[in-house]
Amino acid sequence: MRESVKMLLHYITGVLILITGAIHVLSGHFEAYGLIKSAELYSINKLIFLASILYHALNGVRVVLIEFVPKRWFTDSITLVLIIIGLAFFIYTSLLIF
Amino acid sequence: MSNVGARKSRGRVTGWLKIRGYSIEKVMYLVQRISGLMIVGFLLWHLLDTNQAYLLITELQILFGVIIIFHALNGVRLVLAEYGFIVGKPIRAVYPYKFTTLRGLQRLSVALVIVVFIILTAIWILNIVGVIG
Amino acid sequence: MKVTFKIFRFNPAVDSSPRWSVYEVEVDKSATILDALLKIKENIDPTLTLRYSCRQAVCGSCGMVINGKERLACFTRVLELNSNMITIEPLKNFPVIKDLVTDFTELFVKEKTIKPYIIRRDLEEMMKPVGMYLQKEEETLSYLQFAECIECGLCVSACPTVSIDRLFLTPMVLNKAYRFSIDPRDEGFEERLSIIDSEHGCWRCHFALACSNVCPKGIDPGKSIQYLKNMITSHSLLELFLGRTKKKKKTELLERPHISSEPEI
Missing domain, CATH: 3.10.20.30 (Beta-grasp domain)
Structure with a gap:
């Protein structure tokens, strides 16, 4: 994947986090006032939120790391390592949600 | 070669902390980066620690709320800026030089981010402390 | 005093x-x-x-x-x-x-990698010119501000990314890349893309604007790099989803018949 596409996803997930994160934080309020009462919707929201925030956070870490270690081998291998970490976290946490 | 024995380049991470003499955008870059790394730490903690007892500590709640608010607001500004929407059109470089990135819409967005940040932070802290909400 | x-x-x-x-x-x-x-x-x-x-x-x-x-x-x-x-x-x-x-050697090596010159594909026209490429004012204005660079290295010294990332292309080089890519006479954007759009290319600019703060010629590298990002993103999105690239607005050829009648050597 090109760097421009990675960074575009970084910005898109950033905006997604804003929307889904607001719902995630305010879900308690929504339920208390009886506005939206759908456990499945909240779960789907949580899943999107989780995927976006993992991508956004790990890509952010990648950006900082490849700037700190400007070596070719590191630049090439760090992406793979972070993808594995991200997938592990995603599976572990989505098992907790459902 | 003429530069045999020349020293390694000067300045490493200190380049981040060099703020005097530069405009506020450099400070915001530094804060954006540090707050981002703090949020990653918070996120990993939040995902791994399932009983989430730390959410009861008021100071931690306030701290993470504040850095998330800043990171989000400044992030929106950065997305707009980095795709060239608020940096101004190319102009002629005639002395005295005008930098459209350091004035106009971009500066306005910086001011807006700071003002909204202060308002939201005040609401957040008052909400946690229990004055409102 | x-x-x-x-x-x-x-x-x-x-x-x-x-x-x-x-x-x-x-x-x-x-x-x-x-x-x-x-x-x-x-x-x-x-x-x-x-x-x-x-x-x-x-x-x-x-x-x-x-x-x-x-x-x-x-x-x-x-x-x-x-x-x-x-x-x-x-x-x-x-x-x-x-x-x-x-010592500026490393900087000039980086500058060479992005091909800081106008690249054209019409070999025939270059060998045997039949006219001139007269630019309109708005065509000139699209790159004129960024063409004033005197390569003094002040932006490179101020940039917080260069201070940690030795492979980062530096504001000066990225500004140069945009100046030549946006030029209506240039056709070499795709050739520069693999270098500019790499891990240590223009995406390591995080809009700290230290470069614009110190530029002595009013170039505003902070601006040209953001426009370069916009250009690259629209290019790679079009390529990804439509499989084609946007046609660039080019300076038109004004034919001047007398030019072609050059003396034979």
Whole structure:
């Protein structure tokens, strides 16, 4: 994947986090006032939120790391390592949600 | 070669902390980066620690709320800026030089981010402390 | 008026670590930092080494860190700094050759990789020109501001990303890449893409605007790099989803029949 596409996803997930994160934080309020009462919707929201925030956070870490270690081998291998970490976290946490 | 024995380049991470003499955008870059790394730490903690007892500590709640608010607001500004929407059109470089990135819409967005940040932070802290909400 | 100068000194042949020399110089209202440095070199300490040429902010040789900020020595008056103690260091993020002279080799190697010249595909027209490419004003304005670069290296010294990432292309080179990619006569954007759109390319710019703060020629590298990002993103999105690229607006060829009748060699 090109760097421009990675960074575009970084910005898109950033905006997604804003929307889904607001719902995630305010879900308690929504339920208390009886506005939206759908456990499945909240779960789907949580899943999107989780995927976006993992991508956004790990890509952010990648950006900082490849700037700190400007070596070719590191630049090439760090992406793979972070993808594995991200997938592990995603599976572990989505098992907790459902 | 003429530069045999020349020293390694000067300045490493200190380049981040060099703020005097530069405009506020450099400070915001530094804060954006540090707050981002703090949020990653918070996120990993939040995902791994399932009983989430730390959410009861008021100071931690306030701290993470504040850095998330800043990171989000400044992030929106950065997305707009980095795709060239608020940096101004190319102009002629005639002395005295005008930098459209350091004035106009971009500066306005910086001011807006700071003002909204202060308002939201005040609401957040008052909400946690229990004055409102 | 007497002003104290604290100057970074380092001679790799003799010194193991840098030292600071302090000089007192009498300056008048119009004296620039460069004038004061030359006065020191002529009257007090002939071993002080610096690089300068034009004395009028055109050649870009005398960039240095003056009172903590990157400035051209010839473009800064001593008294406009409003301080009795003036600290002068060589540019950061460059290896020091001696005293205030820094080594730009690495920067120029990076500059070569992005092909800083106009690339065209019409070989026939280039070998046997039949007309001219007269630009309209808006076509010129799209790149004119970014073409003023004198390669003084001030933005490279100020950039917080360059200070940690040695492979980052630097604001100067990215500005150059945009200047040639947006030029309506140029057709080489795809050739530069693999370098600019890499891990250490334009996406490591995080809009700290340190470059725009120090630029002595009003170029605003912070602006051109963001436009470069926009250009690259729309290009790669079109390629990804539609499998084609946007046609660039080009300067039209104005045919001039008399040009082609060149004398035969």
